[in-house]
Amino acid sequence: MTDVFQGYERQYCEISASLSRKCTTAASQEGEKLKQKASEIKSGIDGAEALIRKMDLEARNLQPSVRAGQLAKLREYKSDLNNLKGALKRITAGNGQQGAREELLESGMADTLVVSADQRSRLLRTTERQNQSTDRIRDSHRTMLETEELGVSIMHDLHQQRQSLLHANDTANHSTVMIQNLHDVDDNVGKSRKIMGAMVRRMDRNKWIIGLLIALLVLAILVVLYFKFVH
Numbered sequence: 001m002t003d004v005f006q007g008y009e010r011q012y013c014e015i016s017a018s019l020s021r022k023c024t025t026a027a028s029q030e031g032e033k034l035k036q037k038a039s040e041i042k043s044g045i046d047g048a049e050a051l052i053r054k055m056d057l058e059a060r061n062l063q064p065s066v067r068a069g070q071l072a073k074l075r076e077y078k079s080d081l082n083n084l085k086g087a088l089k090r091i092t093a094g095n096g097q098q099g100a101r102e103e104l105l106e107s108g109m110a111d112t113l114v115v116s117a118d119q120r121s122r123l124l125r126t127t128e129r130q131n132q133s134t135d136r137i138r139d140s141h142r143t144m145l146e147t148e149e150l151g152v153s154i155m156h157d158l159h160q161q162r163q164s165l166l167h168a169n170d171t172a173n174h175s176t177v178m179i180q181n182l183h184d185v186d187d188n189v190g191k192s193r194k195i196m197g198a199m200v201r202r203m204d205r206n207k208w209i210i211g212l213l214i215a216l217l218v219l220a221i222l223v224v225l226y227f228k229f230v231h
Helices: 003-026 031-060 064-093 098-106 108-230
Strands: none
Touching: 003 031, 003 064, 031 064
């Protein structure tokens, strides 16, 4: 049942209860007071009829599973309204006849108002039960939505944790590559040191060889000069 239909129901029940009280009061009045009260009742009945038409339009737009129950309630509301119309008719028809009004008050009016009161009480109990069922359905729907939101939040957290783990794994892989590169650099530095050491040793050896050659050359020159000047 829609909130709009419920609102119309509450308004109608309030108007119907007010009209019943006014009918009871009008039955004991006469003259101008009776005319004024009857005018108020007639205006209230018109308003109640307008509410019933609105409820009828609203009920016919509901789903078939709900529509039948609301239309049944509308029939009871219409019956209640007809009773109020009958009560008003009897009151106005008895205008100026105190005995007729007293008879209406004691018999027909009392019966009408009792029937109307019973109908309203029955309708109010039915409406209350349906409202409670609607509230339970809404609570269940709200709980389902909250559970769904919690599930989405958990999935989001899990996704973020997965992304963090993947990022950590990438970082670890990158660190491993860097460490491997450092090892490679160390190996290259070691090889370079070995090469530089070999080159230094070769240069030292070449220096000794050149020095020996120079010494031999000087010795040969000295020998040549000796033989030249001595002989």
